[in-house]
Amino acid sequence: MSRRSLLRALGAGAAGATLAGCGVPAAFVEPGDRAGHDSSATDHTLHFANWPLYIDTDDEDESKRPTLDAFSKRTGISVTYTEEINDNDEFFGKISPALMNHQQTGRDLIVISDWMAARFVRLGWVQEMDRAKQPNVAKYLDPQLRTPAFDEGRRHSVPWQSGITGIAYNRKKLGREIRSTGDLWADDLRGRVTLLSGLDESFALLMQGNGVDITRWTADDFHTMCEQVEKRVRSKHIRRFTGNDYIKDLATGDVLACQAYSGDVIQLQADNPDIEFVVPEEGAELWAESLMIPNLARHKRNAEKLVDHYYEPEVAAELAAWVNYVCPVPAARDVLASAKDEETAALAEDPLIFPDDAMRERLAIARDITSEERMDFAKKWNGIVGL
Numbered sequence: 001m002s003r004r005s006l007l008r009a010l011g012a013g014a015a016g017a018t019l020a021g022c023g024v025p026a027a028f029v030e031p032g033d034r035a036g037h038d039s040s041a042t043d044h045t046l047h048f049a050n051w052p053l054y055i056d057t058d059d060e061d062e063s064k065r066p067t068l069d070a071f072s073k074r075t076g077i078s079v080t081y082t083e084e085i086n087d088n089d090e091f092f093g094k095i096s097p098a099l100m101n102h103q104q105t106g107r108d109l110i111v112i113s114d115w116m117a118a119r120f121v122r123l124g125w126v127q128e129m130d131r132a133k134q135p136n137v138a139k140y141l142d143p144q145l146r147t148p149a150f151d152e153g154r155r156h157s158v159p160w161q162s163g164i165t166g167i168a169y170n171r172k173k174l175g176r177e178i179r180s181t182g183d184l185w186a187d188d189l190r191g192r193v194t195l196l197s198g199l200d201e202s203f204a205l206l207m208q209g210n211g212v213d214i215t216r217w218t219a220d221d222f223h224t225m226c227e228q229v230e231k232r233v234r235s236k237h238i239r240r241f242t243g244n245d246y247i248k249d250l251a252t253g254d255v256l257a258c259q260a261y262s263g264d265v266i267q268l269q270a271d272n273p274d275i276e277f278v279v280p281e282e283g284a285e286l287w288a289e290s291l292m293i294p295n296l297a298r299h300k301r302n303a304e305k306l307v308d309h310y311y312e313p314e315v316a317a318e319l320a321a322w323v324n325y326v327c328p329v330p331a332a333r334d335v336l337a338s339a340k341d342e343e344t345a346a347l348a349e350d351p352l353i354f355p356d357d358a359m360r361e362r363l364a365i366a367r368d369i370t371s372e373e374r375m376d377f378a379k380k381w382n383g384i385v386g387l
Helices: 015-022 066-075 087-101 116-124 135-140 181-183 199-208 219-234 246-252 260-272 301-307 313-323 332-335 340-350 371-385
Strands: 044-052 078-083 109-113 158-170 195-196 238-242 257-261 275-278 284-293
Touching: 015 044, 044 301, 066 078, 066 116, 066 238, 066 313, 078 260, 087 109, 087 135, 087 313, 109 301, 109 313, 109 340, 158 199, 158 260, 181 199, 181 219, 195 199, 195 246, 199 219, 199 257, 219 238, 238 246, 246 260, 246 340, 257 260, 260 275, 275 371, 284 301, 313 340, 332 340
Parallel strands: 044 078, 044 109, 195 238, 195 257
Antiparallel strands: 109 284, 158 257, 158 275, 158 284
């Protein structure tokens, strides 16, 4: 089971999401109040919070994490690594009281999805990183991920892993190819299609199916998409809306085509080569989940060192070979290609880990839903989905 598939957006139903969506003025932290005393020079420790199953582990001892252990051995910095993030909104609710009250969170580094990272940046809850002390990030970060709308110049965030929201389908059982999002609505797929339930996970691909430039979509584009989905729900063309359980539906054949994440499909293909992943002709969404340093973190410099460690191509390659998502360090491809193990070397040619130029031309990073839009849009979408 991959990590990305665990995401379940709660939308406006969660208290944390409502607060962030409204952008409560009292919660905003001014730039001058974000940094705390950095103990990195004398305290060689670091607390890193991440999602489950999102870092490499030793084949014989799952408690060992080779890339993280290598960092500690080289730098002398001891890392407390916790797999405590299971949902963006849930984690927001866990640490937001401290952040809005100008208190430490107890964490020096966190990984959250970019749509949630946008809220943290708007609220002033994360610190700007010192890129002068992160030469690997400056040199090796994928150019396509350098300029998200929510964080100009990636000053507050660095992608941990990236991925693609596209279409997965069982070609053998369907008996034909799927090339575009519009192909999902063919008569022979009635009742055999699922969409993702989370608003932030689902909307971009559906808009792209309408020919929308998702880097600058409008409210009209959103409502048009919702009307189309609502109509297909009424006609029972859409079987249901899912979180990670689409993997099971696709594997069993209950569903023939669905919205899916690229990293999940790589793992599904290992057991069933008939399952294919498609970046539709009209485009698919490129997303990232990013490393961020919360306000008042006690080990900011240590955290910056760890971030830069994972942007060394050799380290990025080792991580990519385990998690199988789009690697944010393109230079890692050559490292994997030179591997003696044939299976590892083959990963360098997988476009779902290292997209080729033709695929990249069809990928776009969606404009984030603004704080002014979020409550109404989430209410509309959740009403259709049944959340």
